[in-house]
Amino acid sequence: MAIFLLVIIYLAFISLGLPDSLLGAAWPVMQSDYGAQLETAGFLFMMIAGSTIISSLVSGKVLERFGTGNVTSVSCFMTAGALLGFHFAPSLVWLVICAIPLGLGAGAVDSGLNNYVAAHYKAHHMSWLHCFWGVGATLGPIIMAQFISGQHSWRSGYLAIAGIQFALVVILFFTLPLWNRGTENSNTASNEEPENSKDAFDNEDAQHVKPLQIKGVKLALMSFLFYCGVEATMGLWGSSFLVNVKDLPAAVAAQWVSLYYAGITIGRFITGFITFKMSNHTLIRIGQIIALAGAALLFLPLPSTFSLVGFITVGLGLAPIFPCMLHETPIRFGKKHSQTIMGYQMAVAYTGSTFMPPLLGFIASHSxxxxxxxxxxxxxxxMFLSSEKLNHLLKKNDLLTRHESSSKVL
Structure with missing residues (x-):
């Protein structure tokens, strides 16, 4: 039963990823249809992400009252309706209006499912869960590219994705009873957790410290800010860069961006297996180095083929970073405050998604x-510097804690 429920959760995360990459892939065509400025996509993206931030901040109380299954079903219905609104939108004003429920629905699904899997399933499922987000994010530009390269328009692409979302809503509605059963089964398993699995940071001193006062929390927040800034900026402005600078057709550019999301997807699938053999902080470091190498390929004045390699490389590098940072939270800062800090991290992550891509769009429109x-x-x-400084600080604190403990024993 728990495995079947996990399959449903993976399907829900596919639906979460599908809309995330649509706007960036379709914008080169949408911009000309509406006669809009380049930075308008950044404003729409900011509206979606801003609504997601609001939804994430209030999701705790909503989930507690209505349950993860109900909230996920309603949220997917909201995103499906918003995508249908994009299909019919006669003007930019209607796109802005539809962006709000699209962001609200996405935030509730993201926060609820991340928390549910972290609480009820083993660690490697976190990477695979975000891998399935990548499946949706990869399929989005591919589906859109088929429509904008043929006789249909970008509106048909949004209609197709909305249809997929509505199909998932039906599946979620008929599987609602599984959520309560899955919670009961997983709670029984969690009660059998061995005592030595508790985190070493959960001591009496930590109980009285406010989450933001814990050493390293602010550096962790910076890492999340820049991670989501990179991920969202690549997805939103990648097609525009390839069309306007590399002179590629819009449909080809959309397909190349889909390969960037494919890199994230494949990387997270592989990461799920590697977590059995390698620590989170090692995977985070390797991923950041790979992403930096891919970014260098985009920056250097090389032929267009190298840009394709750069997109895929950045995607592969980003793959392990986000799920590993999420899973590392209770290890870094203790289980007592992990849920609160997790909420801060998600809010800051969405802040990066909200403001960094529009900032680039604003600068690009004037240059x-x-x-x-x-x-x-x-x-x-x-992101790399923030993460490395955090690792150094945590290692220093760990050595200090061990020294103090040994002194007490002596």
Whole structure:
């Protein structure tokens, strides 16, 4: 029963990924249809992500009252309706209006499912869960590319994705009883957890410290900020960069961006197996180095083929970072405050998604979209430095804690 429920959760995360990559893939065509400025996509993206932040902040109380299954079903219905609204939108104003329920639905699904899997399933499922988000994010541009390269328009692409979302809503509705059964079974398993599995940071001193006062939390928040800044900026402005700077057709550019999401997807699938043999912080470091190498390929004045390799490389590098940072939260800061800190991290992550891509769009509209690869390099480098400084701080604190413990024993 728990495995079947996990399959449903994976399907729900596919639905979460499908809309995330649509706007960036379709915008080169949508922009000309509406006669809009380049930075308008950044504003729409900001509306979606801003609504997601609000939804994430209130999701705790909503989930507690209505349950994960009900909230997930309603949220998917909201995103499906919003995508249908994009199909019919006669003007930019209607796109802005539809962006709000699209973001609200996505935030509730993301927060609810991440928390549910973290609480009720083993660690490697976190990577595979986000791998299935990548499946949706990869399929989105592929589906859109088929429509904008044929006789149909981008509106038909949004209609097709909305249809998939509505189909998932039906599946979720008929499987609602499984959520309560899955919770009961997993709670029984969690009660059998051995005592030595508790985190070493959960001591008496930690009980009285506010989450933001714990050493390293702010550095962790910075890592999430820049990670989502990179991921969202690549997805939103990648097609525009390839069309306007590399002179590629819009349909080809959309397919190349889908390969970026494919890199994230494949990387997270592989990461799920590697977590059995390698620590989270090692996977995070390797991923950041790979992403930095891919960003360098985009930045250097090389032929277009290298840009394709750069997109895929960045995707592969980003793959392990987000799920591993999420899973590392209770290990870094203790189980007592992990849920609160997790909420802070998700809010800051969405903040990065909300403001960094529009910032690039604003700058590009007053200069050139050619600054895209430079921004990617800067974001990845900032994420890497924040993460490494956090690792150094945590290692120093761990050594200090061990020294104090041994002194008490002596």
């Amino acid at each position: 050139t979209i050619g600054i895209f690869p430079l921004c990617i390099v800067v974001f990845v480098a900032a």
